[in-house]
Amino acid sequence: MTQPTPETTRPDGAAAANQVPIRDLGVIGDRRTAAVIDRMGRILWYCPCRFDGPSLLAGLLDPAGGDWRIEIDGARPGSRRYLDGSGMLETRLEVAEGELVVLDWMTSGPQAPVGVLVREFGEAPTPLRVVIDPHPDYGRKPARVSADADAVTIEGMTLYGSHPLRVEEGRAVMELPAGERGWMALSDAPLTRPDPATLDNWRGHTLGHWRGLDEAVDYDGVFAEELRQSLRAIRLCTHEESGATVAAVTTSLPEIAGGGRNWDYRYVWLRDAGMIVSALLRLCQKDSEGEQYLKFICRCTGTSEKYPMAVFTDLDCETAPGETELPFEGWRGSRPVRIGNGAADQLQLDAYANVALAAKLLYREGRSDGRAHWDVVSDICDFLADNWQEPDHGIWEETPPKPYVSGKVVAACALESAADYADEAEAARWRAAAGEIRDWVARNGLTSEGAYAVYPGSEEVDVTAALFPVWDYSAADTPEMRATMAALEREWSPDGKLFRRRLECADGHEEGVFVTAGFWVAQYWVMRGELERARAIIEAGIAQANDLGLFAEEADPATGEMLGNIPQGFAHAALIGAVIDLNRALEAQAKEKSNG
Incomplete structure (x- = not known):
């Protein structure tokens, strides 16, 4: 396959988003819209609310189109899989100090809120940063990003994190220290700040919703x-x-x-x-x-x-x-x-x-x-x-x-x-x-x-x-x-x-x-x-x-x-x-x- 040239890589060594092989793409969704994720755990395409709506993240089509990335020194892609037959995607990133496990999913089912994209990070083997770089409306307008006491607002959407969030040059950033777990949740509708127990509840209902769909299959x-x-x-x-x-x-x-x-x-x-x-x-x-x-x-x-x-x-x-x-x-x-x-x-x-x-x-x-x-x-x-x-x-x-x-x-x-x-x-x-x-x-x-x-x-x-x-x-x-x-x-x-x-x-x-x-x-x-x-x-x-x-x-x-x-x-x-x-x-x- 074509490999990225030096001119198409980011400073942390990751290939430019629009150079990623299509074979490396995975998809998560809530059966109203979807997000596209590469093997490095970058969300490179996301249209909030509906499949055919304007993108918030479009790095898949332009290096400046926006992404939601994990910055971790020396990372290389490991294995990945959908969790228990669902549309929830587990991605593993390998570094010299160990492995980072990332679970990406969107809330689904009648007992979970609508329109929440959740990123869960297992124990960090080394300090890392998670950065969301939004470029709304297919990059045609500047992002409105602001921080308050416990959240960041992005184009009217609300971003929560397990660790403090801050805004840097129009990007939302969360740092995760080595040895700690974390999460981020981006909601396209008003949402009360979730806690770990709430996330566990949503995750369970989302898995249950996908399992319910799978139970309809009559084939062996x-x-x-x-x-x-x-x-x-x-x-x-x-x-x-x-x-x-x-x-x-x-x-x-x-x-x-x-x-x-x-x-x-x-x-x-x-x-x-x-x-x-x-x-x-x-x-x-x-x-x-x-x-x-x-x-x-x-x-x-x-x-x-x-x-x-x-x-x-x-x-x-x-x-x-x-x-x-x-x-x-x-x-x-x-x-x-x-x-x-x-x-x-x-x-x-x-x-x-x-x-x-x-x-x-x-x-x-x-x-x-x-x-x-x-x-x-x-x-x-x-x-x-x-x-x-x-x-x-x-x-x-x-x-x-x-x-x-x-x-x-x-x-x-x-x-x-x-x-x-x-x-x-x-x-x-x-x-x-x-x-x-x-x-x-x-x-x-x-x-x-x-x-x-x-x-x-x-x-x-x-x-x-x-x-x-x-x-x-x-x-x-x-x-x-x-x-x-x-x-x-x-x-x-x-x-x-x-x-x-x-x-x-x-x-x-x-x-x-x-x-x-x-x-x-x-x-x-x-x-x-x-x-x-x-x-x-x-x-x-x-x-x-x-x-x-x-x-x-x-x-x-x-x-x-x-x-x-x-x-x-x-x-x-x-x-x-x-x-x-x-x-x-x-x-x-x-x-x-x-x-x-």
Whole structure:
């Protein structure tokens, strides 16, 4: 991996914040927002109150963006782990005199206060300082920091500490003597000063809240630990009050290091709904998280003037703000740094289709009374039936729009699946439209080799086609699918296990492998009955996670470097889907052998 140059290190020897490998990042959260922490125990990204709110700390994207750091001479990173399956992160820093254990967490659950970020420090092996250097509103305004008798106020937030706090040049500082334990707590709402017993109480309730979530998981098959890690990652991206799941908790971590493909992922994409709802419904048999997410999506009608709804929204079901560029240096010089996202009013057929597919799963699993959200599902299907011929921006949100085959295919699958729950007239109309789509794809959607093309006239394929059997568009072993998979392995896979995506506006070969894609391919091979091959592909995908089980969007298989925003909910949901499919196939295989 790239190592920081002398010019990108701090005086205490730590790498500049925006040089930290993405693989070194961990995430804590309270299911309303999140903080990003590196292996040196620095909080490098934090947006108080909500995922998509303005940052207080943004050192991840600029050396002067602000951080919350531990200054301890000679420290080097040790081990780290999430505590007892929760979203509470324990980090160990090693020094010559011993080890400092840091526990970072955010209060969660109905019996703990809302909006408190807690840092607990075990016995200090040597004297140290803890410094919070705030740069509010993405560094666009100076911080208001002041001290009173027992606290420091930062932008209206209250910071308490176990030891005296002071303000130095706009920074809040706490010194922890050798041999003593300590803590700091930053609250985004008024809060009475806590004492150690209060912190113990909050910690217990927070752990209990996470354990309660974990108890909803009904799974003990293959890759059980990795599956639970992925579920935790999705929950760390989930806004509990609304039920929405953001694509990731960060912005502008690049798809190509040093490049300009840097996007704000702190919003809720319709496209993700299908896979995430599917993962939650299939995994959490006794929980309602999947239903809550779908309910959120279906509240977003009216967010677009042209389409059934915007293809992504903010946490309030409102249209996400347009793009603004920040004067940040960027992660390893990757500019521009963007907040907001300008693709909200694109036509993306697959995004709408995935909402209908998610609803179908809800109906099929018997997890709702009648046809929940049928008015929204019906409107979407009417829209797809009327507009499937239109060129769209596709799953990769590219411009200009083109008649992407994958969008037509998933539209047909959505129409056919919804027709099973529709009245006679609706069903006939939707099935007729799906039949027209199938005829169009057969005439226009194949390459000269007989593989599914990206769009008519193209000789290239894209890994989204691996989902066609998963969506029930075709059997996995048709000549078209065999030709498609052969072309994917030849053109877009470095090893037959990891896959890149094909892009229209950029060269996909310049990116890392797209982590989600490998899990899609694994699902395909499960459907082909090649279970050991599917297992090997899943293992290769899991190897792209960091030590905490978190996926970024992409990875460089040669160097191990992670690329893109983190944690990528889409990838974690894809892993869950692939693992559940593999486990069910293995169980069926074992049952068949025992009966034979």
